[in-house]
Structures are given as structure tokens and as C-alpha cells.
Amino acid sequence: MAEQKKQSVLFQHGTLSLLVPGLFAGTMTVGELLQHGNYGIGTVQDFNGELVVLDGHAYQVVESGAVNELSAEQSVPFATVHFDDPVAQIELTNLNKAEVERYLLEHYPFRNVFFAVKITGEFAHMHTRVVEEQQKPYPTLTEATKTQPKFNQDNIHGTLIGYYAPELFQGVAVSGYHVHFLSDDRKTIGGHILDYRLTKGQVAIQPFATLEQHFPLSNADFRNQNFNYDGMSQSINQAEK
Ligand SMILES: [Zn+2]
Numbered sequence: 001m002a003e004q005k006k007q008s009v010l011f012q013h014g015t016l017s018l019l020v021p022g023l024f025a026g027t028m029t030v031g032e033l034l035q036h037g038n039y040g041i042g043t044v045q046d047f048n049g050e051l052v053v054l055d056g057h058a059y060q061v062v063e064s065g066a067v068n069e070l071s072a073e074q075s076v077p078f079a080t081v082h083f084d085d086p087v088a089q090i091e092l093t094n095l096n097k098a099e100v101e102r103y104l105l106e107h108y109p110f111r112n113v114f115f116a117v118k119i120t121g122e123f124a125h126m127h128t129r130v131v132e133e134q135q136k137p138y139p140t141l142t143e144a145t146k147t148q149p150k151f152n153q154d155n156i157h158g159t160l161i162g163y164y165a166p167e168l169f170q171g172v173a174v175s176g177y178h179v180h181f182l183s184d185d186r187k188t189i190g191g192h193i194l195d196y197r198l199t200k201g202q203v204a205i206q207p208f209a210t211l212e213q214h215f216p217l218s219n220a221d222f223r224n225q226n227f228n229y230d231g232m233s234q235s236i237n238q239a240e241k
Helices: 097-107 220-224 232-240
Strands: 009-013 039-043 050-054 057-061 067-069 079-082 088-096 115-129 150-165 176-183 188-205 210-214
Touching: 039 150, 039 176, 050 079, 050 176, 057 176, 067 150, 067 232, 079 220, 088 097, 097 232, 115 176, 115 210, 150 188
Parallel strands: 009 210
Antiparallel strands: 009 079, 039 050, 039 079, 050 057, 057 067, 088 188, 115 150, 115 188, 150 176, 176 188
């Protein structure tokens, strides 16, 4: 049998669920993560900001709003990446976040698989938030996200990158859409997207035949964690949607 094309594999290190009890330690280096994909999203060691992977570079948007490029030695507790190879690209104009997301589900037959969304273009408005760095002993996700700096920018060029996950995978990921942004200048605005209005952009969509779920096996806190699944879905939605 032919080896599966790497472009049809979505690689994820850690799960969204492991963030819920506060397992924020970095458990995979950025260098290793980038061997599994050149685009993606996630968070950084100590929950220190939002991860945006674009064109093989890993950027960290921190709580001040500043953007740093991560080095190969830094690490992540949770990240999802893939090799960019869209199956379809369309131009969309003058739509907000909910309208773009609905459009993609209505026009492509991918509601039961994971797919990547990448939008490059001009946004009339971008609204993001960024998680704040935490220290050991780490608080829960709900505690850590009680206060989150939010950012707004009008008329900004940049890249939206993220994923759609079927509802079945709530906990592995965030079900529905989870998207991050970084402006073209890599400094004006980035982070986890709350809302936007797209002026005009190229929208690329890439479905995955395989989800490769990698666990932080060498991390004792993860192995010993007694996960409480009551209320987990609610905690994820409160923090991530
Ligand atoms: Zn996010």
C-alpha cells in the first residue's frame, strides 16, 4: 500500500482536555513540533500566550500583545499542526466570522472530519484575546482564563489559521472552529480569534484523512492526572469559544 501523503495527516500534541486541570508544562519542543507541520495553532509552555505557526515559523503572541518568534528549544503543552496543501481556495468578501464558518460547512462536504482553514487577506476588523502566563502550581483552565487581555484592530492584513473539529472530538480538541490570527507585519495584532470581519481574502480549506494524536508520555503530571470529565466540556467552551 502506498504510504499516506503527509498532507492528509493532522498532527496534535497533547489534548485540549489536559489544559482543563492546568497541565501547562511544555512537553514537546517547537523544533520537534515543526517536523510535523508548517501551519498550526496551540499554546506555549506555562500557558504563555497563543501559538501561531505560519510557513514553518512558530510565533507566540503574549499577554502584552507582543509577538515573538519561538526558538526550537522552547516547548508547548498543546499544539496542532499540518503541512499546508489546500484542496480548495476561494475568494470571499465582506463576511464576518460566523458567516465564513457557515459558508464553509454548507459548501464543502467535510462536517464529519477535521479540516484546516487558512485565510489570507484584509480584515476590516479583527478581535482577539491572549492567555496569560501561569506559574507553578498551575491553576485550572477556568482560573487561568478568568482575565484575558483582548485586542482590536481595524483594516489589517494578515493570516487566519485554525481548524474545524467534529463534535465527537470535543475534549481532544475544541469542537467546531478554533482559529488564530497573526498580522502580516508579525507585530500589530495576533492571538486567539473572538471575531472578525473579512474585507477580502483567499480562503483555503484542507481536510484530513488521519488524526495523529501524540501524548506527553514522558510527563509524570499528565500520566498521574485523574481527569474529571464532569463539566469538562463546559470548561473548554467557557475558555476557548
Ligand atoms: Zn486558541
